[in-house]
Amino acid sequence: MTTATQGTPTEGTATGLPRLLPRHGQQPEDWYAHVARVGRLPYRDAPGRLISDLQAAGLTGRGGAAFPVHRKLAAVLEAAQARRRPPVVIANGAESEPASDKDATLLWLAPHLVLDGLQLAAEAVGAEQAILYTHADRRNDVGRRLRQAIAQRQAVAVDRVPVELAEAPPRFLAGQETALVNHLAGGPAIPTFTPPRITERGLAGAPTLVQNVETLAHLALIARRGPRWFRQVGTEAEPGSMLCTIRRSDGVPRITEVPLGVPLRALLAGPGEQGLREGAVLIGGYHGTWVPAAEAAKLTLDNHGLRRAGARVGAGILITLPQDRCGLVETALVVRYLALESAGQCGPCLNGLPRIAAALAELAGARPRRGTRANVERWAGLVTGRGACHHPDGAARFVRSALTTFAAELGRHERGRCGATDTTPFLPVPHDPARTEQDWI
Amino acid sequence: MLENVSGINSSTALWYASRATGVVALLLLTAVVLLGLLVTRQGRLPGLPRFAVTGLHRNISLLAVAFVAVHVLTAVADTYVHIPLTAAVVPLASEYERLWIGLGAVSLDITIALIVTSLLRRHLSRRLWRAVHLLAYASWPVAWLHSITSSADMRHGWMFLLAVACALLVVVAVGWRQSAASRDVPRAERVGLLMAAVHGRDRASRR
Numbered sequence: 040m041t042t043a044t045q046g047t048p049t050e051g052t053a054t055g056l057p058r059l060l061p062r063h064g065q066q067p068e069d070w071y072a073h074v075a076r077v078g079r080l081p082y083r084d085a086p087g088r089l090i091s092d093l094q095a096a097g098l099t100g101r102g103g104a105a106f107p108v109h110r111k112l113a114a115v116l117e118a119a120q121a122r123r124r125p126p127v128v129i130a131n132g133a134e135s136e137p138a139s140d141k142d143a144t145l146l147w148l149a150p151h152l153v154l155d156g157l158q159l160a161a162e163a164v165g166a167e168q169a170i171l172y173t174h175a176d177r178r179n180d181v182g183r184r185l186r187q188a189i190a191q192r193q194a195v196a197v198d199r200v201p202v203e204l205a206e207a208p209p210r211f212l213a214g215q216e217t218a219l220v221n222h223l224a225g226g227p228a229i230p231t232f233t234p235p236r237i238t239e240r241g242l243a244g245a246p247t248l249v250q251n252v253e254t255l256a257h258l259a260l261i262a263r264r265g266p267r268w269f270r271q272v273g274t275e276a277e278p279g280s281m282l283c284t285i286r287r288s289d290g291v292p293r294i295t296e297v298p299l300g301v302p303l304r305a306l307l308a309g310p311g312e313q314g315l316r317e318g319a320v321l322i323g324g325y326h327g328t329w330v331p332a333a334e335a336a337k338l339t340l341d342n343h344g345l346r347r348a349g350a351r352v353g354a355g356i357l358i359t360l361p362q363d364r365c366g367l368v369e370t371a372l373v374v375r376y377l378a379l380e381s382a383g384q385c386g387p388c389l390n391g392l393p394r395i396a397a398a399l400a401e402l403a404g405a406r407p408r409r410g411t412r413a414n415v416e417r418w419a420g421l422v423t424g425r426g427a428c429h430h431p432d433g434a435a436r437f438v439r440s441a442l443t444t445f446a447a448e449l450g451r452h453e454r455g456r457c458g459a460t461d462t463t464p465f466l467p468v469p470h471d472p473a474r475t476e477q478d479w480i
Numbered sequence: 481m482l483e484n485v486s487g488i489n490s491s492t493a494l495w496y497a498s499r500a501t502g503v504v505a506l507l508l509l510t511a512v513v514l515l516g517l518l519v520t521r522q523g524r525l526p527g528l529p530r531f532a533v534t535g536l537h538r539n540i541s542l543l544a545v546a547f548v549a550v551h552v553l554t555a556v557a558d559t560y561v562h563i564p565l566t567a568a569v570v571p572l573a574s575e576y577e578r579l580w581i582g583l584g585a586v587s588l589d590i591t592i593a594l595i596v597t598s599l600l601r602r603h604l605s606r607r608l609w610r611a612v613h614l615l616a617y618a619s620w621p622v623a624w625l626h627s628i629t630s631s632a633d634m635r636h637g638w639m640f641l642l643a644v645a646c647a648l649l650v651v652v653a654v655g656w657r658q659s660a661a662s663r664d665v666p667r668a669e670r671v672g673l674l675m676a677a678v679h680g681r682d683r684a685s686r687r
């Protein structure tokens with residue numbers, strides 16, 4: 040397994056994939072390789088024109104929320120025209136989920152596709168300013184790679200709107216839209232209450248469009264190849280493809296582009312692996328949902344198909360928990376991390392998540408007290424829907440799904456036993472919580 | 481006979497009503513300010529959850545506005561002294577007690593702004609709502625001054641003590657709020673402290 044990239048891209052399963060990442064190799068694409076692969080940048084030469092194509096394509100945000108892209112662009116364009124204020128466009132590459140690597144991989148291997156999308160989105164809403172917001176290096180020097188790419192584009196004079204680079208602090212919430220705007224305005228990367236929506240009043244009061252970097256890459260291809268091409272893969276309701284970060288029991292992240300609606304069974308068991316009969320699968324990352332493997336094997340990767348398991352596609356994170364690990368221990372470690380990543384603003388999140396984390400640590404140990412499980416369920420209900428952002432909601436969903444999926448394991452712990460034979464943590468969890476305000480800036 | 485004993489008759493009823501509702505309105509507004517200060521510190525009242533304190537603050541403020549409305553309308557309707565309706569909202573528009581009635585108008589204007597922005601809060605930015613809401617700190621002292629200055633009732637006897645008690649309560653509450661705010665843990669350090677506290681307590685209680 041090569042480690043030249045953040046994750047390891049693998050060939051997709053359907054014809055015509057991968058669309059976003061270079062088909063072969065791990066080598067980052069320069070401008071010329073990029074143009075040779077996907078063609079020149081098809082500017083539309085006026086705001087608004089791309090939006091109907093995006094609507095016909097049915098592209099939704101790939102950052103996790105799956106919001107229709109054309110509606111966001113139309114809202115920003117409308118606000119900009121109504122208030123006669125040029126909007127700002129921000130490419131969001133602050134992929135804060137520790138288990139996700141798809142945005143970093145995309146930026147590393149195909150930065151020009153993202154930068155194309157940023158230019159086209161800027162043109163579509165009439166923006167005069169564009170920002171690319173990413174985390175600092177995880178493994179590769181993405182920042183340096185992007186500076187080179189931007190310099191190369193300047194040399195060939197392809198960009199019509201200047202692009203600035205901005206670095207996100209290493210916080211879980213740094214990619215949340217309002218936190219991102221706060222950070223770019225010079226403050227801490229903490230979420231604020233809406234309204235006002237940032238599409239109305241965002242950075243410095245300007246209408247602001249924030250799109251995930253993968254979304255912009257899809258947008259750049261739709262602008263070239265049209266909505267019908269985009270709909271050749273995926274489902275009728277959720278067309279297109281998406282990048283997934285898949286971790287099977289070996290723990291190695293694989294970045295794969297798959298059509299929406301693909302059976303999870305095809306993604307989670309490697310060739311020759313049996314898999315997916317016992318154990319559990321985490322769908323959607325640390326704000327996502329644990330699903331028993333037997334149930335996950337019957338699901339497809341689209342929000343409609345995942346709904347019956349209470350899960351969502353999110354940012355395309357799929358993790359198989361090896362059978363030698365304890366789901367409760369893993370969940371407790373992640374929830375501790377989520378609690379430490381609370382912005383500390385809203386009472387239910389600030390007070391609730393640490394308690395839930397402590398209770399889960401107890402459930403993950405031997406012979407937890409009676410009532411602790413009921414407490415966790417009650418507190419999970421109390422924090423849901425009561426924050427400026429969805430951090431408490433996502434954490435609560437994750438915790439609740441763990442309690443049902445690992446019910447048998449809970450019973451073992453009550454008897455003082457644990458099903459794990461390997462106690463090394465499996466899910467990636469950063470160990471550098473914020474201590475001062477500076478850690479948020 | 482009774483009318484003579486109490487001093488209330490058909491020609492003075494409105495006047496008495498205005499004075500009485502004015503006093504009640506001051507008490508209610510004082511309660512609103514005290515509850516508001518409690519809300520800013522996310523404080524609780526015995527036996528009530530936090531959200532109920534917020535609800536109490538909101539509902540008493542609406543009740544106070546009802547009393548202020550009766551207070552103003554009866555004063556205008558009363559014919560013993562002439563106060564035009566405009567004087568209720570336009571400062572210095574009254575011939576009678578020009579300055580003192582004017583204070584009441586200022587306070588009422590601010591109160592209306594507070595209520596309207598709070599009712600529309602969903603549609604406003606938090607910053608704008610908060611900026612307007614801070615005017616409450618100006619509205620209450622002006623209302624208090626209006627009470628003391630435009631009514632002889634409140635300058636004497638137990639009514640005067642009541643007014644002084646209201647003022648003292650508000651001053652003490654503002655002082656409490658400020659000193660509590662200065663002891664605040666910085667936002668970025670709150671979660672860490674709570675995590676340490678919760679996990680520590682958990683370990684201790686299981687020993």
